[in-house]
Amino acid sequence: NAGVTQTPKFHILKTGQSMTLQCAQDMNHGYMSWYRQDPGMGLRLIYYSAAAGTTDKEVPNGYNVSRLNTEDFPLRLVSAAPSQTSVYLCASSYRDSPRPQHFGDGTRLSIL
Amino acid sequence: AQTVTQSQPEMSVQEAETVTLSCTYDTSESDYYLFWYKQPPSRQMILVIRQEAYKQQNATENRFSVNFQKAAKSFSLKISDSQLGDAAMYFCAYNSGYALNFGKGTSLLVTP
Numbered sequence: 001n002a003g004v005t006q007t008p009k010f011h012i013l014k015t016g017q018s019m020t021l022q023c024a025q026d027m028n029h030g031y032m033s034w035y036r037q038d039p040g041m042g043l044r045l046i047y048y049s050a051a052a053g054t055t056d057k058e059v060p061n062g063y064n065v066s067r068l069n070t071e072d073f074p075l076r077l078v079s080a081a082p083s084q085t086s087v088y089l090c091a092s093s094y095r096d097s098p099r100p101q102h103f104g105d106g107t108r109l110s111i112l
Numbered sequence: 113a114q115t116v117t118q119s120q121p122e123m124s125v126q127e128a129e130t131v132t133l134s135c136t137y138d139t140s141e142s143d144y145y146l147f148w149y150k151q152p153p154s155r156q157m158i159l160v161i162r163q164e165a166y167k168q169q170n171a172t173e174n175r176f177s178v179n180f181q182k183a184a185k186s187f188s189l190k191i192s193d194s195q196l197g198d199a200a201m202y203f204c205a206y207n208s209g210y211a212l213n214f215g216k217g218t219s220l221l222v223t224p
Contacts, residue, residue, distance in 0.1 A: 033211045040121075042203060042216040089157065091212075100147055101212060103157035 002026050006090050006104035013080045013111045021075045021107050023090035029102070030095035032073040034065065036086040037106070043089060049073055050095075080111045114139045116206050118215035125194045126223050132179075133189045133218045135204030144208035146180070146187045151201040151217075160202070163187065196222050 007022045025032065033048040049055045049067040062084060064076040073092075077084055087108050091101040115138045125131035137146070148160040163171045163180050171178050175195075179188045191198055199222040205212040 031211075035212075035214075040216060042116075042118075042214040043212070044214075045211045048211045087155065089155075091157075100145075100159045100162055101157075106155045 004090055004092055004102050004104035006088075006107050008107060009105065010108045011110070013077070013109065015080060015082060015111060017080050019077050019080065019109075021077075021088055021090075021109070023073045023075065023104060024071050025073075025090075025092040025102070026071065027092060027102065028070060029092035030070070031093045031101075032067065033091045033101065034063075034073070034075045035089045035091065036084075037089055038086050046088075047075070077109075082111050085109060085111045114141075114144075114206050114208065114213045116204055116213050116215040118204055118218050120218045121216070122219045122221065124221045124223060125191070125198075127194055127196060129194055130190060130192045131194055131220065133191075133202050133204075133220070135187045135189070135215055137185050137187065137204075137206045137213075139185070139206065139208070141208050144206060146178075147205040147207065147212070148176070148178070148187075148189045149203045149205060149214075150198075151203065152199075157203075161189065191220075194222050196224070198222050 004025045034046040035043040037043045047065045052070045087106045089106045090104045093101045117136045144165045146163045150158045161173045175192045177190045201217045203217045204215040
């Protein structure tokens, strides 16, 4: 059971380039979320999806998501900006309460 | 919006001793969940312990226990018999909906 898998683990982008961060889970979890983690700031929610076919926007600046199936929840940076340099963590959880979330190992993204 | 505050950016404890990490939160809701997550240098977020707000009894998981004071909106984590492997960032998190609100974290150093 792989849990939550994120790829790539590291990446460097130039300003203005686009990129998709991949996230997949094999636990049949309904909820999936993306967080960004910056030094001294904890984790901040970017997007979440309550089920396949739905997304609920939290912070729209420069990000886009899709949830075509239960397993995958890719995060797309449309036109990368240096302010998006961060560690991106994907998480999933069951629909029932409580919802302790299972996290992937993260993608460290640097935008020059 | 719910806020989570961890007032101790860094803490230090000697091996085999006990340490308490503080967390306060702000909410107007009565039904919610609280979590402590551990993040070692590997970046993997590991669930340490969780507490349902409707339960008066404090949660305990082996060497980890919480002091949940609902009226004071306080949720501290006590680590007993500290081990070198406990060294990590610890995040307090609040959940009442789809995703988690995190504090900024406390870095725990364990000295031999």
